[in-house]
Amino acid sequence: GENVEQHPSTLSVQEGDSAVIKCTYSDSASNYFPWYKQELGKRPQLIIDIRSNVGEKKDQRIAVTLNKTAKHFSLHITETQPEDSAVYFCAASVDYGQNFVFGPGTRLSVLP
Amino acid sequence: DTEVTQTPKHLVMGMTNKKSLKCEQHMGHRAMYWYKQKAKKPPELMFVYSYEKLSINESVPSRFSPECPNSSLLNLHLHALQPEDSALYLCASSHGTGFGAFFGQGTRLTVV
Numbered sequence: 001g002e003n004v005e006q007h008p009s010t011l012s013v014q015e016g017d018s019a020v021i022k023c024t025y026s027d028s029a030s031n032y033f034p035w036y037k038q039e040l041g042k043r044p045q046l047i048i049d050i051r052s053n054v055g056e057k058k059d060q061r062i063a064v065t066l067n068k069t070a071k072h073f074s075l076h077i078t079e080t081q082p083e084d085s086a087v088y089f090c091a092a093s094v095d096y097g098q099n100f101v102f103g104p105g106t107r108l109s110v111l112p
Numbered sequence: 113d114t115e116v117t118q119t120p121k122h123l124v125m126g127m128t129n130k131k132s133l134k135c136e137q138h139m140g141h142r143a144m145y146w147y148k149q150k151a152k153k154p155p156e157l158m159f160v161y162s163y164e165k166l167s168i169n170e171s172v173p174s175r176f177s178p179e180c181p182n183s184s185l186l187n188l189h190l191h192a193l194q195p196e197d198s199a200l201y202l203c204a205s206s207h208g209t210g211f212g213a214f215f216g217q218g219t220r221l222t223v224v
Contacts, residue, residue, distance in 0.1 A: 046212040102154035
């Protein structure tokens with residue numbers, strides 16, 4: 001079955017700096033990769049996603065890149081703000097989103 | 113309506129009780145999910161209903177029983193749970209393949 005690894009497990013950045021979180025997946029058939037943000041005590045929220053036929057996608061300060069050959073995808077957050085502090089989960093799906101396997105999560109702290 | 117609504121928000125139940133968790137969405141989504149999330153861990157998929165067809169994670173014990181009365185409603189029936197089943201239970205829905213899932217706020221379940 002699919003296995004998703006995520007690094008780093010914790011990340012601290014200064015406000016205004018960039019943050020990068022990287023995930024690798026094992027199943028080359030995976031074709032859909034969403035990212036979720038979960039603040040303490042709240043539900044996971046979909047923040048961006050990418051499909052296997054696209055190499056990069058951007059939405060304001062957030063971007064995701066996908067390297068199918070290396071089987072890894074990354075989340076890039078620019079100009080970080082304190083409200084970006086949360087746990088971020090990557091996920092991979094082999095059936096375009098019907099069944100997701102989540103990575104273990106990255107706790108991002110943005111220091112003012 | 114862009115919400116996935118779960119009831120109750122909190123539930124405490126004994127190991128001999130029978131209870132049900134409820135989930136409702138009115139976004140016209142055709143896939144609905146139950147996830148279990150333990151503290152500091154990613155969500156784990158339990159069940160998927162896609163176009164009212166059930167897919168089961170075979171590692172889920174039979175004391176958890178899903179029901180999908182219609183495309184907007186999803187229930188999770190609980191019976192004879194164990195203390196280790198205490199967790200946050202998240203319902204989610206999506207348009208289906210190729211789309212990310214939207215999560216409800218969860219039911220925090222404590223088994224005593």
